[in-house]
Amino acid sequence: xxxxxxxxxxxxxxxxxxxxxxxxxxxxxxxxxxxxxxxxxxxxxxxxxxxxxxxxxxxxxxxxxxxxxxxxxxxxxxxxxxxxxxxxxxxxxxxxxxxxxxxxxxxxxxxxxxxxxxxxxxxxxxxxxxxxxxxxxxxxxxxxxxxxxxxxxxxxxxxxxxxxxxxxxxxxxxxxxxxxxxxxxxxxxxxxxxxxxxxxxxxxxxxxxxxxxxxxxxxxxxxxxxxxxxxxxxxxxxxxxxxxxxxxxxxxxxxxxxxxxxxxxxxxxxxxxxxxxxxxxxxxxxxxxxxxxxxxxxxxxxxxxxxxxxxxxxxxxxxxxxxxxxxxxxxxxxxxxxxxxxxxxxxxxxxxxxxxxxxxxxxxxxxxxxxxxxxxxxxxxxxxxxxxxxxxxxxxxxx
Numbered sequence: 001x002x003x004x005x006x007x008x009x010x011x012x013x014x015x016x017x018x019x020x021x022x023x024x025x026x027x028x029x030x031x032x033x034x035x036x037x038x039x040x041x042x043x044x045x046x047x048x049x050x051x052x053x054x055x056x057x058x059x060x061x062x063x064x065x066x067x068x069x070x071x072x073x074x075x076x077x078x079x080x081x082x083x084x085x086x087x088x089x090x091x092x093x094x095x096x097x098x099x100x101x102x103x104x105x106x107x108x109x110x111x112x113x114x115x116x117x118x119x120x121x122x123x124x125x126x127x128x129x130x131x132x133x134x135x136x137x138x139x140x141x142x143x144x145x146x147x148x149x150x151x152x153x154x155x156x157x158x159x160x161x162x163x164x165x166x167x168x169x170x171x172x173x174x175x176x177x178x179x180x181x182x183x184x185x186x187x188x189x190x191x192x193x194x195x196x197x198x199x200x201x202x203x204x205x206x207x208x209x210x211x212x213x214x215x216x217x218x219x220x221x222x223x224x225x226x227x228x229x230x231x232x233x234x235x236x237x238x239x240x241x242x243x244x245x246x247x248x249x250x251x252x253x254x255x256x257x258x259x260x261x262x263x264x265x266x267x268x269x270x271x272x273x274x275x276x277x278x279x280x281x282x283x284x285x286x287x288x289x290x291x292x293x294x295x296x297x298x299x300x301x302x303x304x305x306x307x308x309x310x311x312x313x314x315x316x317x318x319x320x321x322x323x324x325x326x327x328x329x330x331x332x333x334x335x336x337x338x339x340x341x342x343x344x345x346x347x348x349x350x351x352x353x354x355x356x357x358x359x360x361x362x363x364x365x366x367x368x369x370x371x372x373x374x375x376x377x378x379x380x381x382x383x384x385x386x387x388x389x390x391x392x393x394x395x396x397x398x399x
Contacts, residue, residue: 001065001349003357005031008183011085012066013094013106015042017139017165018199019123020062021172023093026179027065028349028361031091034374035066036082038073039395041367051341054367060344063364069375070368070395073104077393082106084378087114091179095123097134108194118192119182123175127198137199142167146203147211153232171202228279233286236315237293243315244298246289246305251275254285256308261292338363368395 008031012023020035020042027033035042044062045054071078086092092111094101101107101122108120122128125137140161143149148166149159175197182193210229214222228234236243248257251273258267266288271277278285293301298314305312314320321327331348338344344363371394375385388394 001028001030001359001361002353003030003359004353005029008032008090009088010034010091010093011036011082011089013092013096014123015095016044017058017062017168018172019093019095019175020044021169022121022123022175022179022197023066024062024064025172025176025349026091028351030359033066034085034370035063035068035365036085037068037070037367039070041070045367055341055364060338060341060364061347064346065362066365067370067374068365068368069371072393072395073106075391075393077388077391079105081375081388081393083114085374086111086118088378089115089118090183091119091121093121093123093175093179097124097136098128099134112192112194116192117186117190119179119186119195120192121175121179121182121195121197123171123197125198126200128196132200139165139167139199142199142203145200146207148203148207151211151230153230153234167199167203170206171197171199174202174205228282231283231286233283233290235290237290239293239298239301240296242298244293244301245313245315246293246301247311248285248289249311251278253308253310254278257289257305257310260304260308261288261295263288334361336361336363340366366397368397371396 005026008026010023010026010031010033012019012033012035014020014023015037023033023035041054042059042063045056045059047056047058050056071081073079073082094106096104096106108122111120112118124133125142126132126135143161143166144159146167149161152158152160175195178195178197182195186192210226211224213224213226214220215224236245248254254272255267258264258272266272266285271281272285296304302312302314316324322333327333332350334346334348335343336346341363346361346363372382372385375388375394385394385396389396
């Protein structure tokens with residue numbers, strides 16, 4: 001991990017993917033992320049596969065560089081312990097719905113009064129001032145509600161979900177940006193603030209960057225779609241022995257490709273050489289590309305495209321990534337020894353900060369394993385901690 005945020009303490013009450021994805025990046029940047037879990041733990045701990053209970057693969061891949069403390073916030077003692085942590089924290093992150101936050105009395109108004117430098121981030125499904133604010137939100141639902149699932153090239157096709165937890169990860173990046181922006185503002189003003197990152201609004205914004213398209217104008221100057229991306233010929237292309245991805249994009253790319261396949265007539269056409277006119281007829285060029293590809297093998301095309309500096313690449317399976325030479329060269333996969341799970345493969349933080357100080361990553365923690373250490377850091381002695389255990393407010397494993 002890097003030490004960019006060394007000295008910043010994050011209290012992370014979030015679960016599953018949205019919040020933990022954001023807080024793991026804060027941890028990778030050097031913040032002390034204290035994962036505050038219920039006695040049952042983050043529900044994502046149960047996601048298979050797993051070697052031992054509450055240590056599922058998805059959880060392990062989202063919670064490195066964090067410490068875990070298990071508090072029952074439904075007890076007065078648990079609530080008081082959390083308040084003590086909040087008083088000295090820099091960031092408070094949760095992904096609970098408004099009614100749950102209200103029931104636990106963990107809103108910004110109360111916590112901000114305990115610590116006026118607190119950055120309070122609510123990672124929610126829907127913005128709090130809209131009619132959906134209290135609705136449950138999961139990736140499948142948000143992909144569908146934002147139009148993502150209906151973005152098929154064939155208008156008659158059934159809606160389809162992208163097979164990744166897209167919404168949580170996109171919204172997690174927005175939450176991260178919001179927290180970092182608020183921390184920078186606090187450096188200048190000394191004052192904390194509340195940040196709201198909503199899944200629905202985040203994915204809608206993500207989608208409409210290009211697909212607002214003609215509707216950016218009033219009255220509209222076209223449809224609610226970016227035509228280049230909805231061409232039926234925009235896809236990995238079949239070659240003589242497989243498939244590859246190829247994307248002539250600039251005028252130079254298209255001219256080189258068209259000359260390569262003997263279509264000098266198109267390479268010299270005014271509309272092809274003019275970027276604006278070409279964009280209006282891009283589907284025609286994609287059809288030419290698709291028709292040409294079966295004439296050569298994948299290796300032959302990749303060699304030619306790379307020689308001409310035309311963007312291209314093989315169509316990999318997920319399994320191929322494990323042996324990808326570039327990922328190996330940059331140390332993307334790392335094997336570590338987990339104290340309870342044995343040898344596990346982890347992914348390094350994809351960002352790099354040149355010459356930034358670093359320290360070794362720590363593996364995702366067992367439920368509540370750091371409870372005593374965390375509370376010691378906040379000045380509690382063993383007798384006080386033991387009293388919390390007896391009261392049912394604190395869960396300490398193996399004690």
